Amino acid sequence: MDSWEIRAILKKCGVKPSKRRGQNFLINPQIIRREVDYAEVTGRDVVLEVGAGLGGLTHALAERAKLVYAIESDERLALFLRDHFSTFKNVEVIHADFLKIDPPAFNKLVSNPPYSISAPLIFKIAPLRFEKAVLILQLEFARRLVASPGSREYGRLSVSAQTYLNALILEVISRRNFYPAPKVDSAIVLLTPKPAVVDEPLFSEVSRCLFASPNRKVKYGLHLLFDRLGIPKSLALQLAEKSPLSEKRPRHLTPEEVKELTLWVKGILHEGKKAG
Structure with a gap:
């Protein structure tokens, strides 16, 4: 046409x-x-x-x-x-x-x-x-x-x-x-x-929080994530500080590193359920 x-x-x-x-x-x-x-x-x-x-x-x-x-x-x-x-x-x-x-x-x-x-x-x-x-x-x-x-x-x-x-x-x-x-x-x-990502909903939420402020450090995005997940603010801050790649900025993270952070968060949540 x-x-x-x-x-x-x-x-x-x-x-x-x-x-x-x-x-x-x-x-x-x-x-x-x-x-x-x-x-x-x-x-x-x-x-x-x-x-x-x-x-x-x-x-x-x-x-x-x-x-x-x-x-x-x-x-x-x-x-x-x-x-x-x-x-x-x-x-x-x-x-x-x-x-x-x-x-x-x-x-x-x-x-x-x-x-x-x-x-x-x-x-x-x-x-x-x-x-x-x-x-x-x-x-x-x-x-x-x-x-x-x-x-x-x-x-x-x-x-x-x-x-x-x-x-x-x-x-x-x-x-x-x-x-x-x-x-x-x-x-x-x-x-x-590509092969499927482990825990796709969690990966989506992690990447969303990290890139809400791509120029701030990773620990800020993870603090935001933990806050959204209902983790007390003081504990959320401690966890975010201890996270891998906490000092890196999201805009410099590779996709593999975001997957790595997702697996780390999943482990934290799993431990929290066991403790609860």
Whole structure:
């Protein structure tokens, strides 16, 4: 679809592209084909697409996949997609906010998600088990996924992504390939899962508290964590002071070090339960 076709369809659907929703539609079919190629989609794959939009990527996926779950939160676009793919036996359109549902079972994720949900999307999919994901994301956001400790882009997102996933920027995409054109360029990113993290909820809470103040020392973040867990303030402070890496700053922690701290916290909590 070129920009004129997209405008015509959007007008027919009564949709004006929303910046709040992050609605920027890919108009380059060659990029769509490359996405599907990068994901190595075959007839055995069940593919999840988040933010199906006007169905350009959906159509390309349906030509190869066993089944495509096309999730779209905009009701008007979901109605258009259901009508457009009504004769496709391997496309199921789901009108829903992906962040608020339990996704159907899938083995590959191929999507051009709305930029506005990029971070919560990554946090949601990171612990899931799948073969690979190919996503188009804002270039600046993609760089945060692959950032090194101590760099300007490094943060909680980097730690979570790199703990659960191998992330690779495959190519940079000019903003001119979208309608309406966003203010920034994008990137195609490949994600492949790593082995599961022990105690994923605790890891998430530890990383959240550490990176609440990434430039303060680790012991501050752990004190905050223990306080949230209901440990008396005086004891929380003592534990935080004794923690490994207590003098280091979170923005310099590697993902492995955050995992190490999570295991240490888990041990402290286990000892507390035994003592209680």
